[in-house]
Amino acid sequence: MRARTDGADHLVAADEPLAGFQIRAGGAVPGAIVMPALLSLVRRVRRTGQSASRAIQSVDEGRSVAAWALVTPEGDGTAIELSQWHQSEEAAAETPVSEALLRHLAEAEILLDDAQRVIAANVRAGDLAGLAAALEAGRGRYWTEFVRIERVSDLMTTRQGPLHWRLLDDAPFSVLGSPRSWRARIIPRVQGGFTLLAVPETAETLPEPTPKPTPAPDAATNAGASEPGWSRLLGRELAPALRQPITRIIANAETIRTRLAGPLAEEYAGYARDIADAGRHLMSLIEDLADLEAVEAPGFAPAPDRIDLADCARRAAGILSVRAQERGITLRTPGETAHVPAIGEFRRVLQVLLNLVTNAIRYSPEGSVVRLETGEDARGAWIAVQDEGQGLDAEQAERVFNKFERLGRSGDGGSGLGLYISRHLAQAMGGDLVVTSAPGEGARFELTLPPDRGA
Known part of the structure; x- marks a missing residue:
């Protein structure tokens, strides 16, 4: 059409x-x-x-x-x-936040058929120009013929085509002509086939990080001294190893739930739904722990980008619009003509906003409004998320950014790490994340960042 x-x-x-x-x-x-x-x-x-x-x-x-x-x-x-x-003949499911964020971060999007053969491609990265030309000329061939898959390449044969997509999802790969490392994120499409997202693996630290003060010798106990090593093991070693099998568990459970593998009693479809939900919850915990390791690593410093906070607000609201609609909550964002230039890492700013807006939706009453506002003042460029929930008293506002702090809530699926990580990210980007609130008046979380004076 x-x-x-x-x-x-x-x-x-x-x-x-x-x-x-x-x-x-x-x-x-x-x-x-x-x-x-x-x-x-x-x-x-x-x-x-x-x-x-x-x-x-x-x-x-x-x-x-x-x-x-x-x-x-x-x-x-x-x-x-x-x-x-x-x-689709089925009711729409909410796009996971992680998937929506991946689509924003991807620098190449490749449409594949059911056998993982190339149908079309949209390549945005300059260092993937060679890949773009090869994909255009090689439509109908397996996508794995155009890249080098790391660690599983010895299992692949051109005669049989690529491995099952669940084995290749999140696989690292390299591309001739690109100095960067990449990851393949494969998303099944509702009408059959797949969307392959090429997501760059970016460095978490700068070559010359700003030195941080060394804690006093008596400030750490034996348990505290061992915590960084455990955190590194969990985030750096276990998290990558766990992502793929958990992704397979979720995908298999969804295959069973949607009866793609054959007829199934409703009771067992419900069991499969519970398995998939539990897998997503476990995956979110793993991602939180990986982020925790990153932000607490010595010398952690996000890569600065020139960004527009008003655009970031509109993107975050778009990603979470289905979740808000399900609860009858209206997301109000800056108008299309609003622009607030700032300096910060785009994906980290979006990560902070998604956390803030998700919390606002989760703890706001049905039918209320969540506002995303932006501006610039003497403190710098800022973006605020204002909800109409129960609000926080002074003691809760003081504790809300603590590690593993959930303010007494249970059963909401949270890890208590989101705001702790978000504040660390804000401070690492040269800004801050603060909250102003009062009981019964909702909460206002405000992220400030250095303004982009050259915009």
Whole structure:
């Protein structure tokens, strides 16, 4: 199907079923694009003047919708071609936060068929230009022929094609012509086939970190002295080893739950759902522990980027929009014309915001509003998340950033590490994370970062 947009990124013409989706979602033709992933792609193409393609996903009347979008510049606007449009017969499931974040971090997105053969690719990284050309010329071949898979390459044969996708998910790989290391994240698509995300493995420390004060000798007990070694073992050694088997457990449980492997009694489908949920919870704990090790490592320093806090706010709200809708909570973000330039590592800032907004949704009453506000003052650039929950008293506000602190809550699935890690990340980026609150008046968490004076 085809569609066109104007210089204001409004959809001025569209074939079915995109036109029908636009209207059912509350939009119009002509009118503003209501599909966030498509709108983001259109804006990028119009801004850069270069064609781009990617897999897009959304929800249409409670059902998952997916397609492959190719957008090219055309006059003041763009021309859109959508292929492989598919609507799931099952109710849409919320996109995991980790998956949505991976899509933002990925520098190449490759569409694969059921056998993991290349259908199309959208490569954004300059050092993957050779890979982009090879993929374009090699459509229909296995994606593993274009990269070097580390550690499992000896198990692969070109005659049989690649390993099962669950064995390759999160596998490290290298690309000829790129000095960086990469990881393959493979996501099954609702209409069959896969989306392969190439995510760079970035360094967690700078070559010359700022020295940190050494604790006094009597400040550490024997238990405390042994804690860093245990933390390093858990985050650096065990976390990578555990991710793959847990991912397989989740994927197998979902295969059983959705009855892709054959008919199954509802009772056992429920068991499979519980297994998948438990696996996701365990995976989130592992990710928290890996982040804990990173932020507590000597010399930890995120890589500074030039970012826009207003854009980060809109992205975080987009990722968590389904979760908010499920509880009838409205997420209000800065307008499209709002821009607050700052210096900070994009993925770490987004990680902090996702944690803050997730907490706000979790502890706010149904039907309330969560506001994401941005600005700049004498302290620097800032972004705040304000909820309408029960709020915190002075003693709780003092404790909320402590490690493993959950303020007496139980059964909510949290590790008590999110705010502790978020504050460490904020401070490592030259800013801070603070809270202002009062009982019955909600809580306001504010992240400050150095402003980007050169923007």
